[in-house]
Amino acid sequence: MSQEIHYLETGSQDPFYNLAFEETVLRSRRSGEYLLLWQNDNTIVIGQNQNAEGEINRAFVEAHQIHVVRRTTGGGAVYHDLGNLNYSFITDVGDAERLTMERFTRPIVEALQGLGLQAEASGRNDILVEGRKVSGTAQRLLRGRFLYHGTLLFDANPGMVSGALNVDPAKFESKSAKSVRSRIGNIREFLKTDMDMPAFWSYLKKTLAGSGLVEDHLTDEELAAVDELKRTKYDTWEWNFGRSPKYNLRNKRRWDGGTLEPCVEVDQGIIRQIVFYGDFLAVSPMDEVTGALMGTPFRREDVGAVLDRFPLRDYFGTITRDQVLDTIFYVD
Incomplete structure (x- = not known):
């Protein structure tokens, strides 16, 4: 300093x-x-x-x-x-x-x-x-x-x-x-x-x-x-308290970079609302990413293409692109 x-x-x-x-x-x-x-x-x-x-x-x-x-x-x-x-x-x-x-x-x-x-x-x-x-x-x-x-x-x-x-x-x-x-x-x-x-x-x-x-x-x-x-x-x-959208799909995974919990509302194969909860160490607000994802087909490759437009470390800390996708599309 x-x-x-x-x-x-x-x-x-x-x-x-x-x-x-x-x-x-x-x-x-x-x-x-x-x-x-x-x-x-x-x-x-x-x-x-x-x-x-x-x-x-x-x-x-x-x-x-x-x-x-x-x-x-x-x-x-x-x-x-x-x-x-x-x-x-x-x-x-x-x-x-x-x-x-x-x-x-x-x-x-x-x-x-x-x-x-x-x-x-x-x-x-x-x-x-x-x-x-x-x-x-x-x-x-x-x-x-x-x-x-x-x-x-x-x-x-x-x-x-x-x-x-x-x-x-x-x-x-x-x-x-x-x-x-x-x-x-x-x-x-x-x-x-x-x-x-x-x-x-x-x-x-x-x-x-x-x-x-x-x-x-x-x-x-x-x-x-x-x-x-x-x-x-x-x-x-x-x-x-009011930042909780309706959703019909919710997954939660814990990675080295923190907990990630995406909640997604999907209608006719399209993302209508999405929010990412978690204690990951973001340094920028998530609004730009979630806004860009709205209207995107709910497919891994399409969501990945949107994520590729952003410096993900600013938004998800050390949670990686593939970890974000693995969490959204996780099947237990």
């Missing part, structure tokens, strides 16, 4: 506002490097390609008045409370060939190591301490700008994490709450010298920004854009 890093805080614990704030920064600040630190209170944040109702424990969510919001990045569902601290890096894409997750995970891993923790990057998008997950990350590309964000479990409530989320049996051996808790850890429990959230926040801000820290604020115009985006997108049922 360059020496100068603009630092922003949302000043809110409202998840709908915070995601609108982050997207506004991504859209309006077209140069320079930015660091955001922020918190959501009592929230499930689902990935852009996930089926909300399939990810949440509806009865638990309603009983505990948990917010549910969809983000614009891929990956899986996560639970946020005030024991979490979220971070966002926004920067230029630069040389796309050199755009690796290590570029962004390394500063977080090194910051945790600076506290004496045995931290390491793992798998597609996790950061572990002593083998337990303390951070999940995701990313997005938008017109030459790159968003990389994640959550740090500092002192989160594991009972809420396990109760709020439905556990995919394809990902975990057991559906029990115990199996979820065994996978995650809180940073605070690993510290040799205790610190509270304000101290951790201050440490992370200083460590990630370093001597190049520039305290920044959004303009009145940008703040108005945040409010408008919150109202028209993030705080709507249509965005968070």
Whole structure:
């Protein structure tokens, strides 16, 4: 990262506002490097390609008045409370060939190591301490700008994490709450010298920004854009729950690159509607791909020809073209 890093805080614990704030920064600040630190209170944040109702424990969510919001990045569902601290890096894409997750995970891993923790990057998008997950990350590309964000479990409530989320049996051996808790850890429990959230926040801000820290604020115009985006997108049922089309064909496969679940409505051999659910690490919205597939004959070669028009890594992460087709046309 360059020496100068603009630092922003949302000043809110409202998840709908915070995601609108982050997207506004991504859209309006077209140069320079930015660091955001922020918190959501009592929230499930689902990935852009996930089926909300399939990810949440509806009865638990309603009983505990948990917010549910969809983000614009891929990956899986996560639970946020005030024991979490979220971070966002926004920067230029630069040389796309050199755009690796290590570029962004390394500063977080090194910051945790600076506290004496045995931290390491793992798998597609996790950061572990002593083998337990303390951070999940995701990313997005938008017109030459790159968003990389994640959550740090500092002192989160594991009972809420396990109760709020439905556990995919394809990902975990057991559906029990115990199996979820065994996978995650809180940073605070690993510290040799205790610190509270304000101290951790201050440490992370200083460590990630370093001597190049520039305290920044959004303009009145940008703040108005945040409010408008919150109202028209993030705080709507249509965005968070209403992205589930009718379908008459549904398959689900788990690949190294994540879970992929295409749901397709086929009428007279033609794709009328299609959606791809899953926790794969997309960096671009799926709308262009699904829009191009509508009206396509439901044949492997025709669907493959449409997929060939797109840089599939942007939309499906490391899930390959043939794996996408194998999932759509899978016969058990």
